[in-house]
Amino acid sequence: MTGQPDAFICDSIRTPRGKGRAGGGLATVKPVRLVADLLAELQRRSGLAPETVDDIVLGCVSPTGEQGGPIGRTAALLNGWQMAGPGLQVNRFCASGLEAITLAAQKIRSGWEHLVIAGGVESMSRVPMFSDGGAWQFDPEISGACEYLPQGISADLIASLGGMDRAMLDGFAARSHRQAAAAWDNGHFDRSVVPVRDDLGQSLLARDETIRPDTTPETLAALPPAFADLGADGHDVTALRHAPDLATLRHDHTAGNSSAIVDGAALLLVASAAMAARQGLRPRARILASGLCASDPVIMLTGPVEAARRALRTAGLGFDDIDLFEVNEAFAAVPLHFMAATDVPLDRINIDGGAIAMGHPLGATGAMLTGTLIDALERTGGRRGLVAMCIGAGMGTALVIERI
Amino acid sequence: MQSYFTETLNDDGLLTVALADPSGPVNRTTDRFKAELSALLDRLEAAPVRGVIFLSDRPTFGVGGDVDQIAALAATGPAGIFADSQRIKALFRRIERLGLPVVSLIEGLAVGGHFELALASHACFARDDDAIRLGFPECAVGLIPGAGGLVRCVHRLGLEASIPLIVEARLIPPARAAELGLITGLGPDRAALLAAARDWIAAHPAPHQPWDRKGHRVPGGGLFDRRDRYLSLQAKTAGLIATGGGRPCAERTALSGICEVAACGFADGEVIESRLFARQAISAEAEARIGLRLKDRSVLKRSGQALDQDLLQRLRQSLRDEAAALRARGLSAARIGKAARQAGYDPEVLDLAPDTATARPDAATLDLAEIGDRLLTAQSLPVLRDLVAGRLHSAALANSGPVNAAGFPAWTGGPLRWITARGPAAVLAQCRQWAAEASPGADHFTPPFATAAALQAALDRARDFDTEPETEQRG
Numbered sequence: 027m028t029g030q031p032d033a034f035i036c037d038s039i040r041t042p043r044g045k046g047r048a049g050g051g052l053a054t055v056k057p058v059r060l061v062a063d064l065l066a067e068l069q070r071r072s073g074l075a076p077e078t079v080d081d082i083v084l085g086c087v088s089p090t091g092e093q094g095g096p097i098g099r100t101a102a103l104l105n106g107w108q109m110a111g112p113g114l115q116v117n118r119f120c121a122s123g124l125e126a127i128t129l130a131a132q133k134i135r136s137g138w139e140h141l142v143i144a145g146g147v148e149s150m151s152r153v154p155m156f157s158d159g160g161a162w163q164f165d166p167e168i169s170g171a172c173e174y175l176p177q178g179i180s181a182d183l184i185a186s187l188g189g190m191d192r193a194m195l196d197g198f199a200a201r202s203h204r205q206a207a208a209a210w211d212n213g214h215f216d217r218s219v220v221p222v223r224d225d226l227g228q229s230l231l232a233r234d235e236t237i238r239p240d241t242t243p244e245t246l247a248a249l250p251p252a253f254a255d256l257g258a259d260g261h262d263v264t265a266l267r268h269a270p271d272l273a274t275l276r277h278d279h280t281a282g283n284s285s286a287i288v289d290g291a292a293l294l295l296v297a298s299a300a301m302a303a304r305q306g307l308r309p310r311a312r313i314l315a316s317g318l319c320a321s322d323p324v325i326m327l328t329g330p331v332e333a334a335r336r337a338l339r340t341a342g343l344g345f346d347d348i349d350l351f352e353v354n355e356a357f358a359a360v361p362l363h364f365m366a367a368t369d370v371p372l373d374r375i376n377i378d379g380g381a382i383a384m385g386h387p388l389g390a391t392g393a394m395l396t397g398t399l400i401d402a403l404e405r406t407g408g409r410r411g412l413v414a415m416c417i418g419a420g421m422g423t424a425l426v427i428e429r430i
Numbered sequence: 431m432q433s434y435f436t437e438t439l440n441d442d443g444l445l446t447v448a449l450a451d452p453s454g455p456v457n458r459t460t461d462r463f464k465a466e467l468s469a470l471l472d473r474l475e476a477a478p479v480r481g482v483i484f485l486s487d488r489p490t491f492g493v494g495g496d497v498d499q500i501a502a503l504a505a506t507g508p509a510g511i512f513a514d515s516q517r518i519k520a521l522f523r524r525i526e527r528l529g530l531p532v533v534s535l536i537e538g539l540a541v542g543g544h545f546e547l548a549l550a551s552h553a554c555f556a557r558d559d560d561a562i563r564l565g566f567p568e569c570a571v572g573l574i575p576g577a578g579g580l581v582r583c584v585h586r587l588g589l590e591a592s593i594p595l596i597v598e599a600r601l602i603p604p605a606r607a608a609e610l611g612l613i614t615g616l617g618p619d620r621a622a623l624l625a626a627a628r629d630w631i632a633a634h635p636a637p638h639q640p641w642d643r644k645g646h647r648v649p650g651g652g653l654f655d656r657r658d659r660y661l662s663l664q665a666k667t668a669g670l671i672a673t674g675g676g677r678p679c680a681e682r683t684a685l686s687g688i689c690e691v692a693a694c695g696f697a698d699g700e701v702i703e704s705r706l707f708a709r710q711a712i713s714a715e716a717e718a719r720i721g722l723r724l725k726d727r728s729v730l731k732r733s734g735q736a737l738d739q740d741l742l743q744r745l746r747q748s749l750r751d752e753a754a755a756l757r758a759r760g761l762s763a764a765r766i767g768k769a770a771r772q773a774g775y776d777p778e779v780l781d782l783a784p785d786t787a788t789a790r791p792d793a794a795t796l797d798l799a800e801i802g803d804r805l806l807t808a809q810s811l812p813v814l815r816d817l818v819a820g821r822l823h824s825a826a827l828a829n830s831g832p833v834n835a836a837g838f839p840a841w842t843g844g845p846l847r848w849i850t851a852r853g854p855a856a857v858l859a860q861c862r863q864w865a866a867e868a869s870p871g872a873d874h875f876t877p878p879f880a881t882a883a884a885l886q887a888a889l890d891r892a893r894d895f896d897t898e899p900e901t902e903q904r905g
């Protein structure tokens with residue numbers, strides 16, 4: 027491994043996450059403005075020279091309407107970066123924000139680029155999920171041929187196959203809220219979260235809006251199943267055909283043990299050692315490896331395990347070499363399945379809560395998880411961390427980082 | 431002091447509220463209006479009546495915000511004006527959610543906040559008279575509707591239909607408003623309007639606005655819901671940018687607000703409208719346009735003053751002198767003309783000879799913004815000189831005279847407002863630099879002031895010229 031420059035994460039910031047619906051804390055802010063304000067803050071904190079930015083790579087899962095186009099370039103222009111900051115929009119469904127970081131690392135490790143801003147944005151209140159359509163989910167011919175299933179059905183299938191009952195799912199969800207609330211109370215997010223203001227300078231949102239610290243498995247138990255109706259439409263039959271020995275599909279996922287729909291954005295500064303030194307940036311973490319896989323599209327959401335294995339293989343490491351994990355809480359069954367399959371214990375997973383409590387702003391989440399992981403490694407003194415995310419259509423991706 | 435609202439509870443359980451602003455002959459949405467509306471709503475929420483009818487016995491229904499109150503609040507910064515905009519919106523929302531019918535009767539001019547009151551009423555009937563005007567004149571004075579009018583217009587009519595009414599500030603007669611669906615109906619006279627209101631109230635004992643019904647959507651949806659819509663609006667935006675010299679302006683703010691509001695929920699739309707209203711209310715643009723369109727005009731109507739011919743001549747000459755000086759430095763007529771247009775001038779007034787093939791391409795160039803500043807400064811200095819020499823005694827005249835008679839760009843609000851907005855110290859320093867660079871004999875940038883403090887003092891004195899004798903009449 028000679029001659030390939032290392033890729034370093036030098037800084038990481040994010041917005042708080044606002045409820046992704048009318049009246050949500052960020053619903054009156056254009057997504058491009060969320061990105062532009064974070065860009066300005068990144069510039070302010072790091073002192074980076076805009077003309078040295080080789081690319082702005084942003085995940086965005088509904089890149090249409092006001093979120094359309096390479097939104098990073100629009101944000102750069104909005105900030106007056108006329109002659110600096112190209113932009114690239116990335117869509118890897120729910121892992122787009124993580125894919126942006128992987129791409130940034132690959133650009134830098136190729137030696138062709140030296141400083142890349144990577145992250146993501148999603149205003150789910152203003153550009154609702156599925157605004158960009160998609161043949162896989164919505165074209166009658168194609169979705170039929172691909173045996174498309176809604177993710178919630180797949181999550182219920184994973185829970186049913188894995189013997190996770192409602193109490194387990196709700197227990198994990200309550201823990202997400204507990205850990206997230208404690209993380210906020212203990213200042214774990216203070217460094218990375220940048221409050222969002224309107225253009226008059228008035229504060230709009232300073233804290234993740236969907237955390238309910240008083241959540242318990244008992245309060246969650248009262249919620250109705252979220253995907254039973256979808257299943258009854260016919261999806262249950264498809265799901266059960268793929269699990270011939272499963273007698274019934276339990277619909278135990280609810281709005282309470284699935285990720286919250288939110289708005290938000292996050293940016294990371296990724297640079298080569300030489301560029302970091304030139305600009306006086308302090309590397310906080312080295313990107314060691316990434317892993318990407320396609321897995322069973324009906325089960326759909328167990329890809330994080332294989333993706334993590336591949337990333338670790340590339341890094342020459344095992345699960346025991348990783349101090350902390352961030353496994354996206356798209357549904358409670360996903361991290362529970364990851365733990366069961368890898369023997370990683372709960373106290374090393376999502377220690378500051380996750381998307382069940384704080385929300386999953388699709389294109390931004392991967393970048394948020396990576397930032398949270400760096401903050402946590404620095405705080406706990408851990409050395410290595412791994413982010414893993416499930417993705418629509420059976421994909422999975424993972425990223426391994428090492429604290430400097 | 432008399433009250434704004436005169437309430438009459440009729441035998442049939444209808445409360446008639448007659449609007450008569452005690453602070454002047456024309457109804458405005460003053461602080462007193464808001465206070466009395468709030469008190470009325472308190473009473474109605476505690477003790478509902480069968481229905482409420484707003485009307486006015488004055489020739490006009492009302493003209494909305496008091497620009498002096500808006501300016502005073504704006505001077506304290508954006509937070510106060512944002513909060514005030516949210517406050518009147520909250521009052522209008524309480525009207526909509528009273529659970530009993532509220533109807534407005536319009537029998538004269540109803541614009542701005544008073545038209546917004548009518549839109550917040552569950553029904554509105556107007557006298558069918560083509561001399562009456564309804565609508566949103568705010569953009570013409572550098573503001574946007576701030577009492578929920580933009581949001582309600584968009585939620586009633588949709589995005590496209592709102593543009594001429596709000597962005598172009600096009601006032602319409604009642605018949606057109608009824609045709610659009612902005613008001614409920616028409617009647618020939620008070621008796622007919624009252625009868626229509628009574629019938630409507632009887633038929634709608636507990637009305638809801640469309641946006642308070644489940645499943646409501648802005649007709650036609652948001653900007654990005656239709657491809658032909660955002661493609662065609664691109665041209666609209668380009669046109670506003672071109673005519674406005676690229677400067678931010680109320681028309682662009684309003685267009686952007688309409689597009690954004692059309693795509694989000696009602697309450698979010700209200701926040702967006704208040705934010706944009708505050709942005710405009712604190713802008714130099716609003717001060718300039720309100721100053722020229724409303725304040726200067728009323729002062730000059732009273733005083734009858736006009737610029738003397740000598741100053742008028744020098745104002746025109748100063749522009750031509752600077753244009754000639756720029757040509758002499760080797761700048762192309764194309765560049766100077768574009769700069770003039772961008773600054774808001776008609777390039778014709780510069781008397782520029784067309785470029786020839788011999789234009790020096792290596793001449794030291796100036797960017798368009800600096801050339802524009804030079805033209806504006808060159809034309810402001812004759813006004814300052816007359817001010818110092820005691821030949822000008824009216825700030826209204828000093829500002830609007832050059833705009834009306836000598837092509838000084840209206841967006842500035844006139845030479846004195848432009849210098850005030852730029853900052854006297856900056857303007858003076860710039861004059862000195864340009865005067866020092868000028869070729870011998872060219873002294874049109876020599877300022878008539880030695881210090882910025884002296885210039886500021888002159889501007890302050892000028893501001894008092896028109897206000898002192900006026901205090902009595904403002905009352």
